[in-house]
Amino acid sequence: MKKKSRTTSVFLIVFFVIVTAITLLPLALLAVSSLRPGSDLMRYGLNFNIDWATASLNEYRMLFSGANNYFIWYRNSLLITVVQVALALFLSACVGYGFAMYEFRGKNLSFACVLLVMMVPTEVILLPLYRLITRMHLINNMWGIILPYLVVPMLVFFFRQYLSGIPKDFLDAARVDGCTEYGIFFRIMIPLMKPSFAAMGIYQGMSSWNNFLWPMIVTNSITKITLPVGLQSLLSPYGNNYDILIAGSCFAIIPILILFAAFQRYFIEGMTAGGVKG
Amino acid sequence: MKKKGILKKVLYSQKVAPYVFIAPFIITFVVFFAYSIFSMVMMSFQKVAGPNTVFVGLDNYKVIHNSIFIKSLKNSIFYTIVSCALMIPIPLVMAVMLNSKSMKAKSFFRSLLFIPALTSVVVAGVVFRMMFGELEGSFMNQVIASFGQGPLIWLRTPGTVWMVLFFVCLWRWTGVNMMYYLSGLQQIPSDLYESASIDGASTWQAFWNITVPLLKPTIIYVLTISIFGGMAMFSESYMIFNGNKSPNNIGTTLVGFLYRMAFEQNNLGIGSAVGVIFLSIVLVVNFLQLFANGTFGRKEK
Incomplete structure (x- = not known):
């Protein structure tokens, strides 16, 4: 019996070592290639053949030299992510709280609307939304990217779920003590929701930072685009931008990897929040 | 005052x-x-040309006879079906294996397998596009060369194009789906397995008769996100082909067609009609899914 479980154990570990190696291979390929000159990649293709004698951080030096728009894109992405996370967290928490703690007319209908937005892929309304943003004169403006997604249904759903575990007597007790409706929210509920803010912040942060399609549609000026859109624009058939493309792709993931290593639990919680059962 | x-x-x-x-x-x-x-x-019922808008009835919906529309719809459905067939069982089996008592360093592997989900579709697209480049020295061509196969033009042949797209999908989402299953597995009481093994059930029987039925809610959830993700697929194809263009439309999806009509050809009427068709598909799938889930029956209680 014991022997059998040992064989299983060895088999499982070997299996996962292989799968993990294959999974990490593309990123390793990217990391190694970022040390090679871009002209090399254009001529020979992306592979692991690297001459360590000529390997250098030149690509990164070029990236940081300021002779390109990379850090303008980086800054745009960072700003949009921070603003969007802050607003979406706060507003979605308000909405989720409203749904979780109160009974009011039209509650079921409005919550059905939340579910409707959640299940319709944003790609469906790409065109009319773009026309609307154009008419609001928000093309090439970060608010054009942020405004339609101010309240995120996924977050509303999650916060409602999270708060529904808190007994409503809690509210009545606070009311008796003279706390206003908004006072309850700001002074009692927000502190209680802190753990869920971390996971949801990461969920929203990842989707804002990595968002590609909508920012690509809303922005077209070279200084207004976000990092993913900018990186995509470097992918020209002539390969003349490969220096920045590869090193830039690496540098787009590195901060996230560091954050992931530090806050793993919240990352996994946040990015799989959809699976939380009601 | x-x-x-x-x-x-x-x-x-x-x-x-x-x-x-x-x-x-x-x-x-x-x-x-x-x-x-x-x-x-x-x-979708109008012909929009500058300031002049004319009501044209169902004219825009004639797009359903357009051969490229049909092809892109077929592509999206094909992608959805195959990606569901891959993304439901593979992460499930991996989650069960990882959750096994004999497995060591679970959280270490779990975290590493999650890493691809942190990359954007752009970074994933850049790497995979170049890995599967047509140059002889591209990584995948080197791999097949070691098996004695000649270099392939991966991104111009239908069979290999889809393979690359499924690779990207598997690569990015296996870790996430596995995590959904793992959290579902943690809710299954372990005494169920103990009593099954006392009754002489094999690992395989326990998997089919305990794990799969009890994970049904998670499986349905993964199925749902896979269907919508699959039908809405666009960015992956956009990255792999470096634009909304693929030789002979082999990789054009429903959203790709919508994008072409709406943003490249500026045909707002047809673009909207495609959007409405897409919306109807989404609503029908949702309705079927709720129905299969028994949500309507349960509400009566």
Whole structure:
């Protein structure tokens, strides 16, 4: 019996070592290639053949030299992510709280609307939304990217779920003590929701930072685009931008990897929040 | 001064407060979602040319006879079916294996397998596009060369194009789906397995008769996100082909066709009609899914 479980154990570990190696291979390929000159990649293709004698951080030096728009894109992405996370967290928490703690007319209908937005892929309304943003004169403006997604249904759903575990007597007790409706929210509920803010912040942060399609549609000026859109624009058939493309792709993931290593639990919680059962 | 007092009283009353809390949602819903759907449906019956808008009835919906539309719809359905067939069982089996008692360093592997989910579709697209480049020295061509196969033009042949797209999908989402299953597995009481093994059930029998039925809610959830993700697929194809163009439309998806009509050819009427068709598909799938889930029956209780 014991022997059998040992064989299983060895088999499982070997299996996962292989799968993990294959999974990490593309990123390793990217990391190694970022040390090679871009002209090399254009001529020979992306592979692991690297001459360590000529390997250098030149690509990164070029990236940081300021002779390109990379850090303008980086800054745009960072700003949009921070603003969007802050607003979406706060507003979605308000909405989720409203749904979780109160009974009011039209509650079921409005919550059905939340579910409707959640299940319709944003790609469906790409065109009319773009026309609307154009008419609001928000093309090439970060608010054009942020405004339609101010309240995120996924977050509303999650916060409602999270708060529904808190007994409503809690509210009545606070009311008796003279706390206003908004006072309850700001002074009692927000502190209680802190753990869920971390996971949801990461969920929203990842989707804002990595968002590609909508920012690509809303922005077209070279200084207004976000990092993913900018990186995509470097992918020209002539390969003349490969220096920045590869090193830039690496540098787009590195901060996230560091954050992931530090806050793993919240990352996994946040990015799989959809699976939380009601 | 007095007026302000009344307003404050109303705003602070327990009856009005919930509406204040949900107002941000109602406003964004009406302005961005409901209005968009409304204007899309309107535009789908119109020919929009500058300031002149003409009502053309169902003319725009003739797009369903367009061969490229049919091809892109078929591509999306094909991608959805195959990606569901891959993304449901593979992560499930991996989650069960990882959850096994004999497995060591579970959280280490779990974290490493999650890493691809942190990359954007752009970074994933750049790496995979170049890995599967047509140069002889591209990584995948080197791999097949070691098996004695000649270099392939991966991104121009239908069979290999789809393979690359499924690779990207598997690579990015296996870790995430595995995590969904793992959290589902943790909720299954372990005594179920113990009593099954006392009764002489094999690992395989336990998997089919305990794990799969009890994970049904998670499986349905993964199925749902895979269907919508699959039908809405666009960015992956856009990255792999470096634009919304693929030789002979081998990689054009439903959203790709919508994008072409709406943004590249500026044909707002047809673009909207495709959007409405897409919306109808989404709603039908949702309805079927709710029905299969028994949600309607359960509500009666």
